[in-house]
Amino acid sequence: xxxxxxxxxxxxxxxxxxxxxxxxxxxxxxxxxxxxxxxxxxxxxxxxxxxxxxxxxxxxxxxxxxxxxxxxxxxxxxxxxxxxxxxxxxxxxxxxxxxxxxxxxxxxxxxxxxxxxxxxxxxxxxxxxxxxxxxxxxxxxxxxxxxxxxxxxxxxxxxxxxxxxxxxxxxxxxxxxxxxxxxxxxxxxxxxxxxxxxxxxxxxxxxxxxxxxxxxxxxxxxxxxxxxxxxxxxxxxxxxxxxxxxxxxxxxxxxxxxxxxxxxxxxxxxxxxxxxxxxxxxxxxxxxxxxxxxxxxxxxxxxxxxxxxxxxxxxxxxx
Amino acid sequence: xxxxxxxxxxxxxxxxxxxxxxxxxxxxxxxxxxxxxxxxxxxxxxxxxxxxxxxxxxxxxxxxxxxxxxxxxxxxxxxxxxxxxxxxxxxxxxxxxxxxxxxxxxxxxxxxxxxxxxxxxxxxxxxxxxxxxxxxxxxxxxxxxxxxxxxxxxxxxxxxxxxxxxxxxxxxxxxxxxxxxxxxxxxxxxxxxxxxxxxxxxxxxxxxxxxxxxxxxxxxxxxxxxxxxxxxxxxxxxxxxxxxxxxxxxxxxxxxxxxxxxxxxxxxxxxxxxxxxxxxxxxxxxxxxxxxxxxxxxxxxxxxxxxxxxxxxxxxxxxxxxxxxxxxxxxxxxxxxxxxxxxxxxxxxxxxxxxxxxxxxxxxxxxxxxxxxxxxxxxxxxxxxxxxxxxxxxxxxxxxxxxxxxxxxxxxxxxxxxxxxxxxxxxxxxxxxxxxxxxxxxxxxxxxxxxxxxxxxxxxxxxxxxxxxxxxxxxxxxxxxxxxxxxxxxxxxxxxxxxxxxxxxxxxxxxxxxxxxxxxxxxxxxxxxxxxxxxxxxxxxxxxxxxxxxxxxxx
Numbered sequence: 001x002x003x004x005x006x007x008x009x010x011x012x013x014x015x016x017x018x019x020x021x022x023x024x025x026x027x028x029x030x031x032x033x034x035x036x037x038x039x040x041x042x043x044x045x046x047x048x049x050x051x052x053x054x055x056x057x058x059x060x061x062x063x064x065x066x067x068x069x070x071x072x073x074x075x076x077x078x079x080x081x082x083x084x085x086x087x088x089x090x091x092x093x094x095x096x097x098x099x100x101x102x103x104x105x106x107x108x109x110x111x112x113x114x115x116x117x118x119x120x121x122x123x124x125x126x127x128x129x130x131x132x133x134x135x136x137x138x139x140x141x142x143x144x145x146x147x148x149x150x151x152x153x154x155x156x157x158x159x160x161x162x163x164x165x166x167x168x169x170x171x172x173x174x175x176x177x178x179x180x181x182x183x184x185x186x187x188x189x190x191x192x193x194x195x196x197x198x199x200x201x202x203x204x205x206x207x208x209x210x211x212x213x214x215x216x217x218x219x220x221x222x223x224x225x226x227x228x229x230x231x232x233x234x235x236x237x238x239x240x241x242x243x244x245x246x247x248x249x250x251x252x253x254x255x256x257x258x259x260x261x262x263x264x265x266x267x268x269x270x271x272x273x274x275x276x277x278x279x280x281x282x283x284x285x286x287x288x289x290x291x292x293x294x295x296x297x298x299x300x301x302x303x304x305x306x307x308x309x310x311x312x313x314x315x316x317x318x319x
Numbered sequence: 320x321x322x323x324x325x326x327x328x329x330x331x332x333x334x335x336x337x338x339x340x341x342x343x344x345x346x347x348x349x350x351x352x353x354x355x356x357x358x359x360x361x362x363x364x365x366x367x368x369x370x371x372x373x374x375x376x377x378x379x380x381x382x383x384x385x386x387x388x389x390x391x392x393x394x395x396x397x398x399x400x401x402x403x404x405x406x407x408x409x410x411x412x413x414x415x416x417x418x419x420x421x422x423x424x425x426x427x428x429x430x431x432x433x434x435x436x437x438x439x440x441x442x443x444x445x446x447x448x449x450x451x452x453x454x455x456x457x458x459x460x461x462x463x464x465x466x467x468x469x470x471x472x473x474x475x476x477x478x479x480x481x482x483x484x485x486x487x488x489x490x491x492x493x494x495x496x497x498x499x500x501x502x503x504x505x506x507x508x509x510x511x512x513x514x515x516x517x518x519x520x521x522x523x524x525x526x527x528x529x530x531x532x533x534x535x536x537x538x539x540x541x542x543x544x545x546x547x548x549x550x551x552x553x554x555x556x557x558x559x560x561x562x563x564x565x566x567x568x569x570x571x572x573x574x575x576x577x578x579x580x581x582x583x584x585x586x587x588x589x590x591x592x593x594x595x596x597x598x599x600x601x602x603x604x605x606x607x608x609x610x611x612x613x614x615x616x617x618x619x620x621x622x623x624x625x626x627x628x629x630x631x632x633x634x635x636x637x638x639x640x641x642x643x644x645x646x647x648x649x650x651x652x653x654x655x656x657x658x659x660x661x662x663x664x665x666x667x668x669x670x671x672x673x674x675x676x677x678x679x680x681x682x683x684x685x686x687x688x689x690x691x692x693x694x695x696x697x698x699x700x701x702x703x704x705x706x707x708x709x710x711x712x713x714x715x716x717x718x719x720x721x722x723x724x725x726x727x728x729x730x731x732x733x734x735x736x737x738x739x740x741x742x743x744x745x746x747x748x749x750x751x752x753x754x755x756x757x758x759x760x761x762x763x764x765x766x767x768x769x770x771x772x773x774x775x776x777x778x779x780x781x782x783x784x785x786x787x788x789x790x791x792x793x794x795x796x797x798x799x800x801x802x803x804x805x806x807x808x809x810x811x812x813x814x815x816x817x818x819x820x821x822x823x824x825x826x827x828x829x830x831x832x833x834x835x836x837x838x839x840x841x842x843x844x845x846x847x848x849x850x851x852x853x854x855x856x857x858x859x860x861x862x863x864x865x866x867x868x869x870x871x872x873x874x
Contacts, residue, residue: 023453044453047484055476058439062446065431066382067454070446085436086473090443094425094433096376 001170005109007145008166009034011152012071016042022156023063025049025072027056033073033109053078057086057106061094064102069156076108076124076165077115080131091161092136101136101161107152111141111165112252113285113300114202116293123285124165129257131163132230138183139230140164141251141259143204146175147227154181165201169293172205174225184231192220195311196240196247200226200259203250203278209304214311221311229259234266241271245318248310250278252302274317276310278302321718322692323366324638324669325742327550329779330400331361332606335579337396337409339602342593345413348421351589353393355496355547355574356463362553363461364397366717367561372402375429381458384444387465387494388422388434389591395419395427403429438471440464441491445477448486459561460489466531467499470508475538481567482539490560491540491569494547495531496576497522498587510534519585523573535569547572551638551692555667580605581832582854597847598854601838608831611637611781611803612823613671614816617653618755618807624658627811628665634816638669638692640785640805642751645676648700649752656682656689663690671695671743673723673785673805675751680705687716695721695745695783703733710737719743721783726750726759730769738776743803744769748796749786755808758787763799770800793823794830832864833871840873848873 016022016038023045030036030048039046049055053074060070072079080087091104108127115123131139140155140162142148148166155162174189181187189204190211199207204225211221222244224236240247247267249260260277267275280300288296297303335357342348369381385394392412399406404418404427411417418427422435432443444462451458468474481489497504497519505514505522512528514521522528532542541563545552553572560568576590577583580602594602614636619627631639641659646652659672669692676682679696686694694713696706706722713720721743722734730744746766749756766782773782783803784796793804806823813819839851848868855861868874 023450047449047480049476049480052473052476052480054439054473055442055480058442058473058477059446059449059480062443062448063450064446065443066447066450068450086439086442089433089436090439096425097428 001172002145003170004142004145004148004166005032005034007148008107008152009037011149012038013041015153015156016045019069019156021067021069023047023068023070025056025060025070027051027053027074027078029074035071035073053083054086057083058090060104061090061102064091064104065094068103070104071107072104073107073109075110075122076127077110077122079106079108080127080163081124084130088134092134095136099159103159103161105155105162105164107164107166109166110168112167112201113280113296113302114252114293115168116288116290116296119287120284125252125254125280125285126257127163127165128229128251128253128259129261132257132262137161137163137230138228141200141227141229142166143199143201143225143227144171144173144175146173146177146179147181150179150181151227154183158183167202169290171202174204174208181227184228184233186228186233186236187225188222188236189225190221190223192222193244194220195315196222196224196244197307197311198224198226198237198247198249198259198263200229200251202252203302206302206304206307207250210307210311213304214308219311219315226259226263229262232262232266234270237263237266238270241267241273246274246314248276248278248307248314250302250307252297253279254282255279256282273319274314276314278306278310321687321716322551322554322669323717324550324692325719325780326717327361327365330365330397331357332609333400334360334393334396335606336603337399337406338392339594339599339606341392341396341409341412343596343599344410345593347591347593348392348413349389349591350392350594351498351576351583351586351591352387352390352465352494352496353396354578354580354583355576356387356390356393356492356494357578358548358550359463359492359494359553359572360393360397362550362557364401366554367557368461369458370401370429372429375403379456379458382431382444382447382460384432384440384447384460384462385423385434386432386440386444386462387437387468388432388440391419391421391423391434394423394430398427398429437465437468438473441474441477442480444489444491445481445484445486448481448489449484451488452486458488462489462491464491464493465499466493466495466497466504466510467507469493469510478535478538478540485565486567487564489567490557491567493531493569493571494574495571496574498576498585498590500590502587532571535571539566541566541568542571543568544571545573547574548578551667551669579609581860582851582856584857586857588856597843598851600842601835601851604838605831605835608834609802610797610827612810612820613638613640613803613805614811614820615640615642615785615805615807616811617642619811621653624654624662625665628662630811630816632666632668634820636668636816636820638671641670641672641691643672643674643676643686644752648677648697649675651752656685659686659689659691669693671721673721673745676700680708683709683712687713687718691718693719693721693743695723695743697723697725698731698734699725699728703736706734706737710740714740721745723747723785726762730772735776738773738778741778742780743783744773744778744780745783745785746801747786748784748788751786756787758789758792763795766796766799766801790822790826793826797827797830798834829867833867836864836868836871836873845873
């Protein structure tokens with residue numbers, strides 16, 4: 001198990017050494033996000049604005065408008081969940097001639113239900129929907145620390161607004177160190193013909209486990225890491241629809257507007273097949289101690305067991 | 320460098336007219352807040368901001384962030400006057416396909432900030448200022464905020480951040496016009512104190528009720544409080560802000576929403592409404608009718624001119640007229656540049672030095688160095704060459720250029736080439752050299768005919784009436800075309816300078832209203848007269864104007 005925030009911090013410092021234009025901003029969560037490490041090495045390029053997320057976003061925009069590459073970080077619940085106007089009108093909308101949006105990367109941790117003990121008020125299950133709906137934004141949900149590191153680098157090189165959501169808890173490794181990540185390209189982690197499981201973030205591991213157990217029953221599943229929720233890899237999804245005939249999605253997000261919705265939208269336009277979306281069924285989360293987080297996720301059906309169950313049911317509904 | 324007073328005033332006027340044109344054309348928009356910040360933008364665009372309209376992304380440019388983005392017409396108008404795009408482009412404001420969006424947008428090169436969602440501009444500005452510090456750039460960030468906007472909590476988040484990071488390369492303006500969309504700010508969310516009645520002037524009169532400055536001071540800011548329509552005060556505040564190191568500065572500018580158009584002034588209705596087409600020509604005339612009153616201190620106590628200057632300032636004069644006489648061009652002697660230099664530190668109010676001296680070309684530099692903001696020389700002692708030299712020298716030094724003609728002098732032929740850039744023409748209505756004379760009646764006719772000559776020659780400055788101006792004749796002199804009035808004993812000779820200046824203003828206003836009623840009647844008869852009067856809903860204006868209209872037989 002590895003820690004996404006540690007990896008994010010490490011990568012930021014590396015990028016900071018290579019690129020003097022990178023600035024990092026936080027809102028009184030810089031120890032938690034571990035961005036304070038950047039601040040120690042580059043005190044002039046690090047700004048802690050206090051508990052003021054709107055300020056955090058607008059300040060990042062001002063720096064970006066003046067040639068900086070801004071990384072602004074705090075918890076998911078306080079960025080899209082709180083500062084959506086500043087994000088929309090301050091980062092996404094302002095477009096210098098020939099460009100789309102300002103060069104700000106919003107990187108959050110504590111996405112989804114797996115936040116655990118802080119409770120439903122702090123479990124951001126709407127951020128993908130919010131961020132996906134804002135023009136010019138691209139949205140990433142990395143599954144492991146390799147993804148975090150590579151996507152952080154990718155964002156630092158690619159102009160424009162990005163949103164990246166990390167998990168609070170330590171995460172298992174699902175990718176190989178050599179895995180490449182491209183904007184708008186999903187990753188086929190495992191091939192299969194009977195059904196496709198599309199996942200992102202911590203559910204990628206669950207998808208793989210479900211595929212393992214189904215394998216023992218003779219069902220061959222394709223597993224996709226749809227880390228790039230926007231732009232979504234419609235081509236890959238179309239191929240999966242044609243070749244496997246049905247798709248189960250799983251995410252720790254409301255099923256309305258999340259990754260599952262993005263998949264369903266792409267598939268229904270390109271090659272409709274039966275789809276089932278696993279996630280919070282339009283309801284909020286609640287507190288759960290760290291060791292109880294699996295129970296919380298289970299309550300919302302976010303388990304490998306439920307993925308496997310849904311795959312089996314859905315196969316019978318194939319067209 | 321001088322104040323660039325007249326140039327700023329002229330450009331502010333152009334910009335205001337463009338705001339009317341653009342919002343009328345668009346059928347919507349925000350003239351009120353565009354006018355309250357008009358002089359602030361004027362000082363920035365035509366004095367302080369470093370920018371290149373041909374290269375809007377120039378790295379070292381100063382940044383102007385219009386946080387109160389709804390006042391976009393004000394910003395766009397000044398950008399047009401400054402040369403970013405043709406003035407005709409303002410006709411596309413708020414229309415499909417235009418780069419002039421309803422709110423400022425990066426689509427328009429030169430715009431620094433997509434404003435409109437209020438309360439975010441100061442944070443953004445802090446970001447720009449910090450980037451400048453990281454990069455070791457010398458650019459300055461100027462941010463204009465609204466007072467209604469200050470309801471937004473993020474303003475105060477940004478205020479703390481700016482103080483924490485010591486962004487002294489940032490100067491904020493608070494356009495304190497006391498009006499937000501719904502009503503007066505002190506009714507919706509008091510920044511100073513809660514206002515119970517509807518009389519906004521209550522808040523103006525009683526400085527002990529102003530709390531906004533205290534708020535900003537307690538947030539760690541350098542606070543400067545000014546009258547936001549007085550160019551010299553804005554100028555001095557910016558200079559002071561730029562010289563303040565280690566903390567950010569906010570210039571709290573008390574302003575009037577809709578300033579310069581009577582029916583819009585202090586009227587919450589004009590927050591976001593466009594003027595109707597039939598009223599537009601009247602508004603243009605009204606904008607052209609802005610006027611100034613300047614006491615001439617030599618008519619006061621010559622042994623204590625310092626005190627006379629102070630009385631003028633306390634009396635709310637627009638500027639001070641300084642009659643320099645050398646005992647040669649005129650028989651009397653008053654003072655020279657050394658006296659002006661002594662008086663200069665007393666006040667920032669503009670000094671209008673009227674040189675009644677021989678060979679002014681030899682001395683004009685001394686008067687610039689002494690701190691004159693306008694310098695007028697006499698046509699009788701100039702020719703094309705010497706006046707050309709004076710003209711160019713004054714322009715280079717951002718000092719207003721004035722030409723004076725005696726009662727018996729006509730505008731000389733050589734002067735015509737200077738008319739388009741001339742800032743001030745003094746039409747002497749007494750024989751210069753002594754105070755206490757009566758207004759020479761023939762000046763009325765002379766000024767009227769001069770007015771049309773000047774119009775034909777693209778004059779954009781002010782005609783100044785000098786000599787024998789009184790409460791009885793100021794109205795008719797205004798009607799003749801004068802827009803600046805020098806008052807000698809009639810003003811400075813009075814005990815209550817402030818009250819006297821107020822009476823002078825009221826007298827001009829009466830004539831002005833009558834002339835605007837004439838215009839309304841000419842354009843649209845009784846109907847337009849009634850409509851125009853009906854627009855004046857604040858205070859007692861409506862009744863006062865109605866009375867004038869009745870006397871004129873329009874109602």
